[in-house]
Amino acid sequence: MLLEKITSSEDVKKLSHEELQTLADEARKALLEKTSHHGGHNGPNFGVVELTIALHYVFNSPKDKIIFDVSHQSYVHKMLTGRAQAFLDLAHYDDVSGYTNPHESEHDLFSIGHTSTSLALASGVAKARDLKAENSNIIAVIGDGSMSGGLAYEGLNQIATEGTNTIVILNDNEQSIATNPTGGLYTALRKLRESKGSANDNLFRALGFDYHYLEDGNDLESLIKLLEEVKDADHPVFLHLHTQKGHGVPFMEQNREAFHAGGPYNPETGAYLTGSQVGETYDSITTDLVLDKIAKDPTVVVVNAGTPMFIFNQEQRKQAGKQFVDVGIAEEEAATMTAGLAKNGAKPIWVVASTFMQRAYDQLSHDIALNNQASTILVYMASTNAMNDESHLGFFDIPFLSHIPNMVYLAPTNKEEHQAMLDWAINQNQHPVAIRVPVGPLVETGVKDTTDYSQLNKNKVIQKGSKVALFGLGNFFHLAEQVAKVLKAEHNITATVVNPRFITGLDTKLLDSLTTDHKVLVTLEDGILEGGYGQTIASYLGNSDLKVKNYGIDKAFHDRYDATELLAANGITVENIVAQILNDLK
Amino acid sequence: MLLEKITSSEDVKKLSHEELQTLADEARKALLEKTSHHGGHNGPNFGVVELTIALHYVFNSPKDKIIFDVSHQSYVHKMLTGRAQAFLDLAHYDDVSGYTNPHESEHDLFSIGHTSTSLALASGVAKARDLKAENSNIIAVIGDGSMSGGLAYEGLNQIATEGTNTIVILNDNEQSIATNPTGGLYTALRKLRESKGSANDNLFRALGFDYHYLEDGNDLESLIKLLEEVKDADHPVFLHLHTQKGHGVPFMEQNREAFHAGGPYNPETGAYLTGSQVGETYDSITTDLVLDKIAKDPTVVVVNAGTPMFIFNQEQRKQAGKQFVDVGIAEEEAATMTAGLAKNGAKPIWVVASTFMQRAYDQLSHDIALNNQASTILVYMASTNAMNDESHLGFFDIPFLSHIPNMVYLAPTNKEEHQAMLDWAINQNQHPVAIRVPVGPLVETGVKDTTDYSQLNKNKVIQKGSKVALFGLGNFFHLAEQVAKVLKAEHNITATVVNPRFITGLDTKLLDSLTTDHKVLVTLEDGILEGGYGQTIASYLGNSDLKVKNYGIDKAFHDRYDATELLAANGITVENIVAQILNDLK
Known part of the structure; x- marks a missing residue:
């Protein structure tokens, strides 16, 4: 097997063109083997097998710098730079991350997981090269989905x-994570593809690039020829490659959205091995409620940036029709458009994952919050129990979102509460309201929540006790309940149990009342400790006699962690919390 | 005077073309009178007098929606929509803000102060119109500087x-706040201007717009004709207007950067009435040190996004040469480029104002901090004593920046400390280091600071006392000193006075030691309380017996406030802090 012997660009260069094709076949076989067992970004990697081989054949990494946008398509790059075992040997599958990672290899420049950064990174890498008066090729590989x-x-x-050497490679497979929007850039790309690169009004030439088009972006020979042509160019080059997402695997070629990422799957049929979720989940009840609102009110509109699957599958998008907008991977547009929609009388619902919401901080602040535009923001995957790659963490949203003035951030703890909050958020016209969509098993109370959420910052006291108060925010409310149970059962302490519901403000009346007959107040939140919810309580009670102990995750980019272990390492176990309370009560 | 009689589009429409020209002359006269007395955004407003009159002549605001990007060029719009007195009568100059403001008029859709938002807002406003099946023109006016x-x-x-009606008006006066970058978009715009709109590779046609070019964008007749032509279009229209910044005022036309904003000035000569700063300031010592580094090391490079004047005047930019980069108004590019520069061995210094830094939150987190790229970030105007328009506030940076992992955020309190921190930040290769450039009069100790800042989170104890500990962060360190003085002089209490220096981490050893012989710990920070520095201390000490009182600004978008009053309203006066301490000591 050739693949096992390749450790860098140097080795790839020694191969004949025939051997390169064999290498491509081996790489594709390894991809199918690993992703069907292990899951991962499927289509994106199958689509760039030939491109990646051509890049390492023509250029000299790491002297030449290859930067992959999002870097979810870097599997073959990893195979060719000393990490083939991680794709050939089941026991080593987890040796590598799903993204480029400088800790793994000098051939990986950056840890990347968010889109659209590669060109800006390349501009800096190239400028540094120029300042040092060095020679090297700077290459950025970016998909059409990221170009939005x-x-x-x-x-x-x-x-x-x-104006100096940088080679931008547009890997245009006519598909983002989901379908691209139809207009603007995507009209321009379509016209270029249809004309084999010769259409008038070439966007990239307009911006000053030496533009080249390649129709068969999965043809190794053509790729090598083109890359050799532009290697060492003294000016910015733009290569528009027409590739095929999932190339070489029929079911991936045909079902590009389903095979963007996922798995494990049957490598022959493409059937995913994990069945679809049975029964209600927090996600499904969210979708149901939103679809119901859409059906009843033509001004309700869901906005999202390239990740519609958080809320709607393809069929549901059709059902929503014009009341569903996918702006492409462009979170700032989604947020600011939300402000515009609200201003002109629509009822926008922006659907976004915690990790991607941070891409629109200024739009949340300057456009939505400063203008106090009534809108709903559904924050998905905001939990330590969500995506666990260091580039996709969902536990920074409380610090960055909740200190923006005018913003109302809600943390539901069960089905009925979530439904009531969502219903209120969509119907009201006073505030921008973000809702942290719960992560975890659905909890039902069976009792409709009739709370008036327009009365901001009113916490719900679930159980009135003394000495100890437990504030369990959102996903961690049930942890507070567990702590209360143990305190009662094992130590005969009836704790006050509070469901704060509002992240963005304190129930000062409640807190003041607790200072009279409580000694310890514990806060639990599913996010980082610093800058979080609990610290606002610690500050408010700072010069009272009520002791406050805040629990949350330490401030770090944890990578591929085990959630239970991470929580335990931060003292977030029932056992430890109880022990600490008993200690503080002494 | 015609101007006094105009209250809306309706009144403008009644005027003859000759009267419209008179109106333009009156508006320009009023602009000169007010801005020369009062200061403001000069050039941008003089450049759009005719355009604004034409807009209100042709369209029907508020049914038709006009959205001004940044909205610093909306003075004439305000004159024509019932607010002429604020430009004609000195006593009413402060009746209006310098930006569009929905609280002033239904003709102002949004409170806006940051760039590049108008098109996204328009996309939302237009989509809401379409969902409601209404008819109206949606017009966005954006400058060439904002298009980056x-x-x-x-x-x-x-x-x-x-694909429906939205009219994008590019007000191309060939100038951003400072000079535009030369490439990319700006090459494309130059080619379009030089060819009177007929150049090949039309960027805006490529994106799907019905493109029109107007060479004399300050000619009222041509503007009216063009706007009438595209009014009620059923598709997206792009009007490229070639205008002149500062049109009609020779010294503004000639010195476009100096007359972007500023004043008061002599309306005949253009001489600014406030002399240039004499002697050293925090800004000047920053500039001197950075220029010295640049001269000594070719890899030191200053990056900024369209606001070079924070650090360099035009001459200093020339001096820095290739070691100065202005990416245009594109803060994300500035931040991510900084990461790229650092990765490839350069020593980048990103210069940014607090309010604009928030436009690059994800780039700070995902590109700079996650990749832990050694770089320096100079944060200007981070204070309650900086810009006081609600859209330009400089007191949110501690909550949004300091909870990002790996980031080191420093708060210098005097000249020597600032110089030592800056010197260390540039030379080290371990961390992204942000420095909150002090705001206020320069304080000198006369003693070189030899601290090793690579020992993170070590606070400096300026005075060791007992009972009371005062933590004065950055700009508010001197307030802590004043409180200490009063405590000593009037109450014979020797407080411990601490200069934290590090915002991003706690000196837990020091804090632990204080719990033994102190009763009250006070934190003072020049920023909002919530999510700030002090709250991390309150949390750390939450279950100790040491009482903590945090001082900071309340969470709100304060507008055109008086800084002293704002601080007093938040209890931040020496008198109140002392009284509170005495109370807590009881």
Whole structure:
């Protein structure tokens, strides 16, 4: 097997063109073997097998710098740079991350997981090269889905302004995570593809690039020829490659959205091995409620940036029709458009994952919150129990979102509460309201929640006790309940148990009342400790005699962690919390 | 005077074309009178007098919606929509803000102060119109300087995807706040201007717009004709107007950067009435040190996004040469480029104002901090004593920046400390280091600071006392000193006075030691209380017997406030702090 002997660009260069094709076959076989067992980003990697081999054949990594946008398509790059075992040997599958990772290899420049950054990174890497008066090729590989992000455009502008060697490779497989939007950039790309690169009004030439088009972006020979042509160019180059997502695997070629990422799957049929969720989940009840609102009110509109699957499958998107907007991977547009929609009388619901919401901080603050536009923001995967790659963490949203003035951030703890909050958020016209969609098993009370959420910052006291007060926020409310149970059962302490519901403000009346007959107040939140909810309580009670102990995750980019272990390492176990309370009561 | 009689589009429409020209002359006279007395955004407003009159002549605001990007060019719009007195009568100059403001008028849709948002807002406003099946023109007016922001590109794409009526007006005066970058978009715009709109590779046609060019964008007749032509279009329209910044005022036309904003000035000569700063300031010592580094090391490079004047005047930019980069108004590019520069061995210094830094939250987190790229970030105007428009507040940076892992955020309190921190930040290769450039009069100790800042989170105890500990962060350190003085002089209490220096981490050893012989710990920070520095201390000490009182600003978008009053309203006066301490000591 050739693949096992390759450790870098140097080794790839020694192969004949025939052997390179064999290498491509081996790589594709390894991809199918690993992703069908292990899951991962499927289509994106199958689509760039030939491109990646051509890149390492023509260029000299790490002297030449290859930057992969999002870097979810870097599996073959990893195979060719000393990490083939991680794709050939089941026991080593987890040796590598799903993204480029500088801790793994000098051939990986950055830890990347968010889109549209590669061109801006390349502009900096190239400028540093120029300042040092060195020679090397700087190559950025970016998909058509990522090109919708404003930072990609900013990067193109800067590369063009620098005017020196940077090779931008657009891997145009006509597909984002889901379907691309139809207009703007995507009309321009379609026209270029249809004309084999010769259409008038070439966007990339307009911006100053030496533009080249390649129709068969999965043809190794053509790729090598093209890359050799532009290697060592003294100016910015733009290569528009027409590739096929999932190339070489029929069921991936045919079902590009389903095979963007996922698995394990049957490598022959493409049937996913994990069945679809049975019964209600927090996600499904959210979808149901939103679809119901859409059916009843033509001004309710769901906005999202390239990740519709958080709320709607393809059929549900059709059902929502014009009341569903996918702006492409462009979170800033989604947020600011939400402000515009609200201003002109629509009822926008912005659907976003915690990790991607941070891409629109200024739009949340300057456009939505400063203008106090009534809108709903559904925050998905905001938990230590969500995506666990260091680039996709969902536990920073409380610090960055909840200190923005005017914003109302809600943390539901059960089905009925979530439904009531969502219903209120959509119907009201006073505030931007974000809801942290619960992560974990659905909890039902069976009793409709009739709370008036327009009375902001009113916490719900579930159980009135003394000495100890437990504030369990959102996903961690049930942990507070467990602590209360143990305190009662094992130590005969009836704790006050509070469901704060509001992250963005304190129930000062309740807190003041607790200072009279409580000694210890514990806060539990599913996010980092610093800058979080609990610290606002610690501050408020700072000069009272009520002791406050805040629990949350330490401030770090944890990578591929085990959630239970991470929580335990931060003292977040029932056992430890109880022990600490008993100690503080002494 | 015609101007006094105009209250809306309706009144403008009644005027003859000759009267419209008179109106333009009156408006320009009023602008000169007010801005020369009062200061403001000069050039941008003089450049759009005719455009604004034409807009209100042709369209029907507020049914038709006009959205001004940044909205610093909305003075004439305000004159024509019932607010002329604020430009004609000195006593009413402060009746209006310097930006569009929905609290002033239904003709102002949004409170806006950051760039590049208008197209995304328009896309939402237009989509709401379409959902409601209404008819109206949605018009966005955006300058060439703002077009460099990625959100503008995202907005263009969404408008094109919607495919319905939105009229984008590019007010191309060939100038941003400072000079535009030379490449990318700006090459494209230059080619379009030089060819009177007929150049090949038309960027805006490529994105799907019905493109029109107008060479004399300050000619009222041509503007009216063009706007009438596109009014009620059923598709996205792009009007490229070639205008002149500062039109009609020779010294503004000639010195476009100096007359972007400022004043008061002599309306005849253009001489600014406030002399240039004499002697050293925190800004000047920053500039001196950075220029010295640049001269000594070719890899030191200053990056900024369209606001070079924070650190360099035009001459200093020339001096820095290739070691100075202005990416245009594109903060995300500046941040991510900084990560790229650092990765490839350069020593980047990103210069940014607090309010604009929030436009790159994800780039700070995902590109700089996750990748732990050694770089320096100079944070300007981070204070309650900086810009006081609600859209430009400089007191949210501690909550949004300091809870990002790996980030080191420093708060210097005097000249020597600032210099030592800056010197260390540039030379080290371990951390991304942000420095909150002090705001206020320069304080000198006269003693070189030899602290080793690589020992993170070590606070400096300035005075060791007992009972009371005062933590004065950055700009508020001197307030802590004043409180200490009063405690000593009037109450014979020797307080411990601490200069934390590090915002991003606690000196737990020091804090632990204080619990033994102190009763009250006070934190003072020049920023909002919630999510700030003090709350991390309150949390750390939450279950100790040491009482903690945090001082900071309440969470709100304060607008055009008086800083002293705002601080007093938040209890931040020496008198109140002392009284509270005495109370807590009881």
